[in-house]
Amino acid sequence: MLDRSVKGAIVTPEGTLVNGWIGIQDGRIVAIGQGEVPQAHRTEDYGECLILPGAVDGQTHATDYGGLPGIAPATASAIAGGITTLVDMPYDNPDPLDREERFDLKVDAIAALAHADMALYGTVTGETRIDHVEGLARKGVVAFKISSFENSPSRFPRIAEDLTLDLFEALAQTDLPLGLHNEDQEIVLARMGRVRDAGVDGIVAHSASRPLAAELAATAQFFAIAQAAGGHAHPVHQTAKESFDITRMFARTGMRATGETCVHYLWFDAARDGEKYGAMMKVNPPVRPDAVDGLWQSLEEGDVAFVSSDHSSWPIDNKFTPSIFDAGAGIPGLETLVPAFYTLARRRGHDAAKMTADMLSSRPAKFFGIDDRKGAIEVGREADLTVLEEGAFVWDAKKAHDGLKWTPFDGETFDVRVRATYLRGELGWDGENVVNPEGSGRVVKRATKGWYA
Numbered sequence: 001m002l003d004r005s006v007k008g009a010i011v012t013p014e015g016t017l018v019n020g021w022i023g024i025q026d027g028r029i030v031a032i033g034q035g036e037v038p039q040a041h042r043t044e045d046y047g048e049c050l051i052l053p054g055a056v057d058g059q060t061h062a063t064d065y066g067g068l069p070g071i072a073p074a075t076a077s078a079i080a081g082g083i084t085t086l087v088d089m090p091y092d093n094p095d096p097l098d099r100e101e102r103f104d105l106k107v108d109a110i111a112a113l114a115h116a117d118m119a120l121y122g123t124v125t126g127e128t129r130i131d132h133v134e135g136l137a138r139k140g141v142v143a144f145k146i147s148s149f150e151n152s153p154s155r156f157p158r159i160a161e162d163l164t165l166d167l168f169e170a171l172a173q174t175d176l177p178l179g180l181h182n183e184d185q186e187i188v189l190a191r192m193g194r195v196r197d198a199g200v201d202g203i204v205a206h207s208a209s210r211p212l213a214a215e216l217a218a219t220a221q222f223f224a225i226a227q228a229a230g231g232h233a234h235p236v237h238q239t240a241k242e243s244f245d246i247t248r249m250f251a252r253t254g255m256r257a258t259g260e261t262c263v264h265y266l267w268f269d270a271a272r273d274g275e276k277y278g279a280m281m282k283v284n285p286p287v288r289p290d291a292v293d294g295l296w297q298s299l300e301e302g303d304v305a306f307v308s309s310d311h312s313s314w315p316i317d318n319k320f321t322p323s324i325f326d327a328g329a330g331i332p333g334l335e336t337l338v339p340a341f342y343t344l345a346r347r348r349g350h351d352a353a354k355m356t357a358d359m360l361s362s363r364p365a366k367f368f369g370i371d372d373r374k375g376a377i378e379v380g381r382e383a384d385l386t387v388l389e390e391g392a393f394v395w396d397a398k399k400a401h402d403g404l405k406w407t408p409f410d411g412e413t414f415d416v417r418v419r420a421t422y423l424r425g426e427l428g429w430d431g432e433n434v435v436n437p438e439g440s441g442r443v444v445k446r447a448t449k450g451w452y453a
């Protein structure tokens, strides 16, 4: 007899099975069907609700602010948001994940605290150079990430072109992507100085201080180094079609070039929403004016590798600074990623369930080499499931589980809500409460070969 069966409209890679079911044994999917359900110890019937593969959020900053203890609230929020795997950035407070012993400490923290599974980015710093790249790859990081802009000298430093080249050479023979925070240091510093001198402030000044030119320059430079050295180059937040046009240009040379965008770049428009949200909408690179349609065009033409939340764990106090330039960059987003992306896809006339499963699960799972276990409802994979109920749901940030309880998505209406989430066959979110204990999550290591395309 099966451990469990879950009924609903099952979104598989081959299509949606209305009145379908998933059979689960030992945390894995062992059977999928339609109609009569085989005997199971527990059967949950979600009627007409859609059942998608658990989302793999390819970019989170669970530990940037609160350090490793930040794993508990971030993963609680993830599981409530239908995200079963977070791919966490390496910029842990106070020490970035640039050496093997910090990988081990983070794995221990996940085993103790996490409500969802986590895969880990590694990084390099001026101190470690490329000395620990091989060791971290052996430990099981799913990718590396660096920044071309100095966010913090020790935790989130600027990595200049010489070390970037060394790093691409070190990674050239591997499947590990190198992610980039893609903004040009000199352009941003000069433009920021210019708007500050002019006495301009507010979200519009923030946008002007980090122009598209800074993003495009960093993006193209990064691809050019990878083109010469080998390696998989992946700017992690491309905010406009122009960025994806550059990505496609390099990809057409046969090199491994990909780009990612985040759901807030698809939802918000600086021209329309900037005044309303102010610093609450401050992210780097910034949300730009009139960029949404172009980004959708890139996505529809296949130029976007996948969509992520870029969840940042800043308390709201971090936004209430006298100047926009002192406010923290980044927004919480684990509970809004799936509903917001689904809603956008639906409103743009797409098969929203299929597109959500693709952009938020299958593609990131493949990208990070975890698609033997994650990313699709298929026999043999782990039973990570997200149950979506359709309707009209106004998002209330006060109900979030991230310990932050603010977001620019507060008050927005979504076309779905997360009715339940299963992690490896166990219920983690029942639609009202996070019901799995801390320590239910584990680390997910890269396992599959080959690259994303």
Ligand SMILES: [Zn+2]
Residues within 6 Å of the ligand: 059, 061, 089, 236, 310
């Ligand atoms: Zn980020």
